[in-house]
Amino acid sequence: MRKLLLGSVAAGLMLVAGLAQAQETKTIAVSIPAADHGWTGGVVYHAQEQAKRLEQRYPGLKVIVKTSPDGASQANALQDLTTQGIDALVTLPHNSDELTDPIRQVKEKGVFITVVDRALTDNSVADLYVAGNNPALGRVAGEYIKEKLNGKGNVVVIRGLPIVIDEERNKGFDEGIAGSEIKVLDRQFGNWSRDDAFKVMQDYLAKFPQIDAVWTQDDDMAVGVLEAISQAKREDIQFVIAGAGMKDMIKKVMDGDKMIPVDILYPPAMVAVAMDLTAAGLYDHLPVRGNYILDATLVTKENAKDFYYPDSPF
Numbered sequence: 001m002r003k004l005l006l007g008s009v010a011a012g013l014m015l016v017a018g019l020a021q022a023q024e025t026k027t028i029a030v031s032i033p034a035a036d037h038g039w040t041g042g043v044v045y046h047a048q049e050q051a052k053r054l055e056q057r058y059p060g061l062k063v064i065v066k067t068s069p070d071g072a073s074q075a076n077a078l079q080d081l082t083t084q085g086i087d088a089l090v091t092l093p094h095n096s097d098e099l100t101d102p103i104r105q106v107k108e109k110g111v112f113i114t115v116v117d118r119a120l121t122d123n124s125v126a127d128l129y130v131a132g133n134n135p136a137l138g139r140v141a142g143e144y145i146k147e148k149l150n151g152k153g154n155v156v157v158i159r160g161l162p163i164v165i166d167e168e169r170n171k172g173f174d175e176g177i178a179g180s181e182i183k184v185l186d187r188q189f190g191n192w193s194r195d196d197a198f199k200v201m202q203d204y205l206a207k208f209p210q211i212d213a214v215w216t217q218d219d220d221m222a223v224g225v226l227e228a229i230s231q232a233k234r235e236d237i238q239f240v241i242a243g244a245g246m247k248d249m250i251k252k253v254m255d256g257d258k259m260i261p262v263d264i265l266y267p268p269a270m271v272a273v274a275m276d277l278t279a280a281g282l283y284d285h286l287p288v289r290g291n292y293i294l295d296a297t298l299v300t301k302e303n304a305k306d307f308y309y310p311d312s313p314f
Contacts, residue, residue, distance in 0.1 A: 024058070024059075024060035024061075024283065025060040025061075025062075026058070026060060026061050026062070026087045026088070026279075026282050026283070027061075027062045027063075027064065027084065027085065027086045027087050027088075028054070028061065028062070028063045028064070028086065028087065028088045028089075028090060028275065028278055028279060028282070029063075029064045029066065029081040029082075029084070029086040029088070029089050029090070030047050030051065030063060030064065030065045030066065030089075030090045030091070030271070030275060031066050031068065031074060031077055031078055031081060031089065031090070031091040031092075032044060032047055032065070032066075032067055032068075032091065032092045032116075032271065033067065033068060033069075033074070033092060033094050034067040034068060034069045035067070035313070036069070037192060037193065037194075037220050038194075038219065038220045038244075038246055038313070038314040039192070039218065039219070039220060039244055039246075039268050039314055040268070041268075041313040041314045042244075042245075042246075042267075042268030042269070042312055042313060042314030043092060043268040043271050044065075044067055045268070045311075045312050045313055045314070046268055046269045046271050046272040046312070047065050047271045047272065047275065048065055049272070050063075050271070050272035050275045050276065051063035051065050051275070054275060054276070054279050057279070058279060058283050061279060061282075061283070063275070064081060064084070064086070066080075066081060068094065070094060071093075071094035071095050071098035071099060072098070074091075074093065074094050074099060074102075075098065075099060075102040078091075078099075078102045078103065078105075078106055079102070079105075081106075082105075082106050082109060082111070086106075086111055087111065087112065087282060088111060088112040088113075088114065088278050088279075088281075088282055089103070089106050089111050089112070089113050089114065090114040090116065090271070090274050090275050090278050091103060091113070091114070091115060091116065092115075092116040092117050092118060092271060093115070093118050093120065094118075095118065095163075096118055096119060096120050096121045096163075096164070097121060099120070100120040100121045100122050100125060103115070103120060103125055104122065104125045107125055107127075112127050112128075112278065112281065112282070113125060113126050113127050113128070114126065114127065114128040114129075114130065114274050114275075114277070114278045115128070115129050115130070116129075116130050116131065116270060116271050116274045117130075117131050117132070117165075117270065117271075118163075118165065119131070119164070127289050128274070128277060128278065128281070128288055128289055128290065128291075128292065129290070129291045129292065130270055130271075130273055130274035130277065130291075130292045130293075130294075131270065131291075131292075131293055131294070132265070132266035132267065132270060132293070132294050132296060133266075133293050133294060133295060133296045134165050134168035134169050134172070134266075135168045135169070135171060135172035135175075136172060136295070136296035137169050137172065137217075137243050137264050137266050137296040138168070138169035138170060138171065138172025138173035138174075138175075138176060138217075139172035139173065139175050139176040139296075140172075140176065140264050140296050140298055141172075141173055141176060141215050141241045141243065141264055142172065142173040142174065142175065142176015142177040142178075142182075142215070143176040143177075144176075144241060144262060144298065145176070145177060145182065145213050145215060145241060146176060146177050146180045146182055148213070148238075148239065148261070149182065149212055149213060149238075151179075151180040151181055151182065152180065152181040152182065153181075153182055153183070153212035153213060154183050154185050154208065154210055154211055154212050154213075155177075155182055155183065155184050155185065155211070155212060155213050155214070155215060156184070156185050156186055156187075156201075156204045156208065156211055156214050156215075157170070157173065157184055157186070157187040157188075157214075157215050157216070158187075158188060158189075158190040158197050158200050158201065158214070158215070158216040158217065158221055158225065159187055159188065159189045159190065159217055160189065160190065160191065160192045160217045160218055160221075161189065161191055161192060162189060166189075166217065169217050170187070170217075173215060185204070185207075185208050185211065186204060186207070186208075188200045188203070188204075190216065190217075190218075190221045190224070192217070192218045192220055192221060193220065193221065193224070194220050194221060194223045194224040194227075195224060196221075196224070197216060197220075197221030197222070197223075197224035197225050197228075198224030198225070198227055198228050199224075201214070201224065201225045201228035201229065202228045202232070205228060205229070205232045205234055209236075210236055211234070211236055211237050212236070212237065212238055213237065213238055213239055213240070213241065214229075214237060214239075214240045214241070215240075215241050215242075216240065216241070216242045217242070217243065218242060218243065218244055219242045219243060219244040219245070219246035219248075219249045219263065220244070220246065221242065222240055222242035222246075222249060222260070223248070225240055225242075226240060226259060226260075229259075237259075238258075239258065239259055239260070239261050240259055240260060241262065241264070242260075242263060242264070243263060243264035243265070243266050243296070244263075244264075244265070244266045244267070244268070244314075245263060245265045245266065245267040245268070245269075245299070245307055245314075246263075246314050247308060247309055247310060247312055247314065249263045250263055250299060250304050250307055250308045251304075251308065253299055253300065253301055253304040254301060254304040254305060254308065256301055261300075261301075262298055262299055262300055263299040263304075264296050264297070264298060264299065265294070265295070265296060265297040265299060265307060266294075266296065267294070267307070268312075268314055269309075270294055273292070273294070274292075277292060
């Protein structure tokens, strides 16, 4: 009788273990923009690398990384991914307006939704939101410029795109320079593009004979800015402050380049953080809902090595 009981218990435990193992089979879809500029290239790289790590950590996990060249293509990709029976979606939307409803439709099928970087127009759609600190990115830049210029000087600003992220960064910058005699000569959109920022900086250089510093919202744009300054052989500009964590800019900080004395983090690796948290919610049942905002860390010569990813395209 005892053997029969033990056998029944063992069989029950094996059944439970088998059920648990079956329940461990999960699929996470990752829908992100294609690498249309440096930062999104970094997003794609970190998403693909993190997918490999997560599949090793959780043997039952399948991670599908899908890139899309535009909003319409991403909406179609979301439909295709949903038909594959996904448990969670990690997505960096091309734009909020176009993608909010398609992502809501995915959520209505019982899928856990993690939104990265670009918030949706309806915040209730996302179960988890992971992003950099946009107001702080601007504020840290403003505070550094104010300190570096001893509270007085002429600055030009190159903004990103006319979206919420840009507005938050721009407002933060104004807070950072508040109380000083820093004069912002002009603000124009560079569309987070090296070529566009190059043209904007050329315009600034033609208009203003004295510029002490440049703040550009993105490391990609800083590449164009530095090229315009170099071609014009302007020596009045003391430094350029940008942000994101591009490896080329981090290397300049590491090497003590006087034109790029610091950088401010808004890392494309945030997509890996989002994927990691999502998997932890699925497998480890951790309470990962809500907002997860990364610090806008000031990268200096002293700490730059901690943020240098030589194998990343960005």
